[in-house]
Amino acid sequence: MNTETIFTGKKILVTGAAGFIGSHLVERLQTLGADVRALVRYTSRGDVGWLSLLPGERKQALEIVFGDLRDPDAVRQAIVGTHIVIHLGALISIPYSYLHPFEVAQVNLMGTLNVLIAARDVGVERVIHTSSSEVYGSAQYIPIDERHPLQGQSPYSASKIGADMLAESFHRTFDLPVVTIRPFNTYGPRQSARAVIPAIITQALTRDTIFLGNLSTRRDFTFVTDTVEGFVRAIVAGGVEGGVFNLGTGYEVSISELCQMILALTGSRARIIQDEQRLRPEKSEVLRLLSDNRRAREVLGWTPKVSLDEGLKETIEWIKGNLGRFKTGQYEI
Secondary structure, eight states: OHHHHTTTTEEEEEEETHHHHHHHHHHHHHHOOEEEEEEEEOOTTTOGGGGGOOOOOHHEEEEEEEEOTTTTHHHHHTTTOOOOEEEEEOOOOOOOOOEEEHHIIIIIIIHHHHHHHHHHTTTTSEEEEEOOOOGOOSSSSSSSTSSSSOOOSSHHHHHHHHHHHHHHHHHHOOOOEEEEEESSSSOOOOOOOTTTHHHHHHHHOOOOEEEEEEOOOEOOEEEEHHHHHHHHHHHHHHSSTTTTTEEESOEEEEEHHHHHHHHHHHHHHOEEEGGGGGGOHHHHHOBOBBBBHHHHHIIIIIOOOOOOOHHHHHHHHHHHGGGGGOOOOOOOO
């Protein structure tokens, strides 16, 4: 399959384009020949997030529109004239959702509804909706396939469950061509220290003590380039409308084991301390996430290629060169 031929001449909207995964996806789509429009949340500073790191020619080719997912008119204007919508925009911090559940629900649930309504009315070819492995909650069985029950163990995960159900309902009710992608703990360059891997790396590079939350939880970490390729495959694959696809490696590691790997790769001898303020409420903590990715492999033709060791090395090198972008040692939610 010649993906470049498929993407040439396609106008693709990416919501959440200024973020970690979104900025990588924008770059990848541009290399494939797509005409990309980026929806970025407006600030008076005109901040375009990680899109500021795009090479000059990529920046010039990129159409950036400012708006808020909670504004249906802004969302509609962003979608008009596009063929494909990739909906990544969301408030993704679980600790933030404890503090401001209303805002998180507004953005993640109503923002998704605005995208779905506009996509239906405009008549786009496909919507790629982004879910999260957090919707599964603590695993009831391992590995987790797409049939696993959904559990709202945080306001964030509940908002994503609601968004997923809206996407499903628009496919069933209005025949909207929606595909739901469910990434498992994506990591890599450009991720903020809100996430555990950059939180460990930044502390290992600069401090003699590493403060973390629950050390026994287990996660399936997927390198960002692999996650991005999953989105690409979801665009080009035929007959997948209405489908849900896990994007994970099928390999799990505890946070304690992950920390030891990073200490070895950085040469750090820092002590690891469990910090009370980083612990989640007991019933809210998701203890184990391990993906069953067979459906994505078989239906989308997607295969993760970057090992955890390789991905950590690349992430460490990027963070070393960008330490000034991080508030080292400060707990970020």
